[in-house]
Amino acid sequence: MLEILFDMNSLQKIAIIGCGNLGTSIANGLLDQEGFHPQHLHVTKRNPANLLHLQDKGVRVHNDNLIAAQESDIIILGVKPYNVTAILKQIKSTLNPKKQIIISLATGITLDEMYAELDPSTILYRAMPNIAADINESITCICGRNNDLKSDELVKSLFNSIGFSITIDENLMEAATVLGACGIAYVLRFMRAMIQGGIQIGFDAKTASQIVNQTVKGAAELMIQKNMHPEEAIDKVTTPKGCTIVGLNEMEHQGFSSAMVRGVLASYEKIAKD
Numbered sequence: 001m002l003e004i005l006f007d008m009n010s011l012q013k014i015a016i017i018g019c020g021n022l023g024t025s026i027a028n029g030l031l032d033q034e035g036f037h038p039q040h041l042h043v044t045k046r047n048p049a050n051l052l053h054l055q056d057k058g059v060r061v062h063n064d065n066l067i068a069a070q071e072s073d074i075i076i077l078g079v080k081p082y083n084v085t086a087i088l089k090q091i092k093s094t095l096n097p098k099k100q101i102i103i104s105l106a107t108g109i110t111l112d113e114m115y116a117e118l119d120p121s122t123i124l125y126r127a128m129p130n131i132a133a134d135i136n137e138s139i140t141c142i143c144g145r146n147n148d149l150k151s152d153e154l155v156k157s158l159f160n161s162i163g164f165s166i167t168i169d170e171n172l173m174e175a176a177t178v179l180g181a182c183g184i185a186y187v188l189r190f191m192r193a194m195i196q197g198g199i200q201i202g203f204d205a206k207t208a209s210q211i212v213n214q215t216v217k218g219a220a221e222l223m224i225q226k227n228m229h230p231e232e233a234i235d236k237v238t239t240p241k242g243c244t245i246v247g248l249n250e251m252e253h254q255g256f257s258s259a260m261v262r263g264v265l266a267s268y269e270k271i272a273k274d
């Protein structure tokens with residue numbers, strides 16, 4: 001059983017191997033935490049030149065995956081899915097299954113595929129955060145197998161520190177990728193379209209963005225804080241014979257909900273095909 005529990009003030013060391021877009025968001029989120037020691041974070045990528053902003057904050061930035069793995073309690077794999085096996089092959093001789101936790105962020109790479117490269121007693125998780133980790137607002141779906149309560153708590157507390165986390169069955173990890181990780185891009189595209197509409201009806205881009213950003217934030221907070229279904233709140237906005245329902249119905253005539261559902265399915269099918 002692991003002796004450690006994730007705690008910003010502890011001396012736990014974390015490695016992010018393959019610190020690209022998502023890895024950098026996670027690193028930024030961790031660095032924001034009070035009491036987090038930047039020198040306890042290793043981040044690697046093949047060419048680490050564009051991670052110097054992290055180095056300036058005291059993070060250990062380099063391209064030596066073995067050193068990062070050797071010196072860390074928690075090893076996060078942030079590489080693309082097709083690089084995961086090669087990284088596991090590279091670091092496996094340095095791993096200590098009793099003392100370290102490995103967390104893969106890779107889309108579509110199963111626990112079985114990773115265990116094929118690892119000692120079966122390795123404490124291994126898949127986690128699916130999103131880039132809002134950058135501001136500690138990620139939703140992270142987590143799954144693991146053969147792990148104990150202590151390591152489950154540790155992994156959850158790590159991802160709770162950069163947002164909110166839930167534990168799910170592995171067979172839902174691809175769905176979680178689509179809804180939570182791709183989802184942020186869907187919402188942003190929706191926001192862009194709303195800003196475009198706002199400009200057409202008279203606002204400059206900056207003002208339209210301010211209005212849209214706060215409107216989306218308010219809608220999300222309303223759902224979270226009041227634990228509501230969206231349609232319940234929509235009913236409060238749609239004045240009979242008013243302008244909201246006219247707009248919503250026109251969006252539906254143009255296929256709005258259908259486009260969203262089909263987009264979600266297309267992303268999901270793409271993961272299944274890869």
Ligand SMILES: NC(=O)C1=CN([C@@H]2O[C@H](COP(=O)(O)OP(=O)(O)OC[C@H]3O[C@@H](n4cnc5c(N)ncnc54)[C@H](O)[C@@H]3O)[C@@H](O)[C@H]2O)C=CC1
Nearest residue numbers: 018019020021022023045046078079080081105106107181
């Ligand atoms: N970008 C996102 O919003 C999300 C990505 N993911 C998953 O996270 C992983 C990373 O995605 P991104 O950050 O978007 O990709 P990315 O391409 O920005 O980052 C991957 C990084 O790995 C580095 N890398 C490649 N080979 C390496 C090696 N041998 N040693 C050290 N570093 C190496 C690359 O230089 C790159 O910086 C993927 O597996 C993806 O499926 C999951 C959820 C959300």
Ligand SMILES: O=C(O)[C@@H]1CCC=N1
Nearest residue numbers: 107177178181182183
């Ligand atoms: O687009 C992708 O494949 C990755 C996985 C989820 C978000 N980005």
